[in-house]
Amino acid sequence: MNTVRPPEGARTAAGGGGVPRPATAVIGAGWAGIAAAVAAQQADDAVTLFEAARRPGGRARALPATLPDGREILLDNGQHILIGAYADTLALMRTVGVDPATALLRQPLSLRHADGGGLALPPWPAPLDLLAGIATARGWDWRDKL
Numbered sequence: 001m002n003t004v005r006p007p008e009g010a011r012t013a014a015g016g017g018g019v020p021r022p023a024t025a026v027i028g029a030g031w032a033g034i035a036a037a038v039a040a041q042q043a044d045d046a047v048t049l050f051e052a053a054r055r056p057g058g059r060a061r062a063l064p065a066t067l068p069d070g071r072e073i074l075l076d077n078g079q080h081i082l083i084g085a086y087a088d089t090l091a092l093m094r095t096v097g098v099d100p101a102t103a104l105l106r107q108p109l110s111l112r113h114a115d116g117g118g119l120a121l122p123p124w125p126a127p128l129d130l131l132a133g134i135a136t137a138r139g140w141d142w143r144d145k146l
């Protein structure tokens with residue numbers, strides 16, 4: 001079991017003579033656990049984050065792998081689609097110092113199937129993009145579009 005403990009010198013749950021900090025244990029260092037740990041730390045709790053795997057990240061962690069030709073690569077299991085409506089995820093990224101504007105490739109939503117059907121939004125401002133995307137969606141009849 002791996003643990004992420006408060007930095008050396010930080011006030012502990014037992015306190016340094018003042019008001020003791022609440023001790024918070026978070027199980028699992030995926031998106032949810034890390035979000036909880038950040039929120040608890042912002043509330044000045046003494047947080048210990050427990051993770052069963054060898055590295056944090058949960059299902060969104062990156063994994064080292066070797067290609068058949070011997071090249072070492074990092075398989076990025078993380079969010080391939082992170083829509084703008086993920087407001088809390090984007091806010092968490094900013095909180096921990098990741099700028100979504102530079103870390104992510106921003107593109108209009110496209111959920112096309114292999115046969116060309118499905119939804120693809122034009123690069124227009126909301127909600128015009130969604131209205132146009134639904135109006136032109138292939139394979140949807142008018143009842144689906146309403």
Ligand SMILES: Cc1cc2nc3c(=O)[nH]c(=O)nc-3n(C[C@H](O)[C@H](O)[C@H](O)COP(=O)(O)OP(=O)(O)OC[C@H]3O[C@@H](n4cnc5c(N)ncnc54)[C@H](O)[C@@H]3O)c2cc1C
Nearest residue numbers: 028029030031032033050051052053058059060079080081
């Ligand atoms: C290949 C892949 C592609 C994906 N693509 C997208 C995408 O494009 N867009 C999107 O929105 N989502 C995507 N997802 C889903 C997204 O990654 C998950 O919804 C998200 O990572 C889940 O986070 P979580 O913290 O809820 O759970 P998890 O990531 O599962 O984290 C739980 C953590 O808790 C640990 N744990 C469990 N039990 C214990 C225990 N008893 N003690 C200690 N630790 C424990 C686990 O090891 C794990 O690290 C994808 C997932 C995968 C696998």
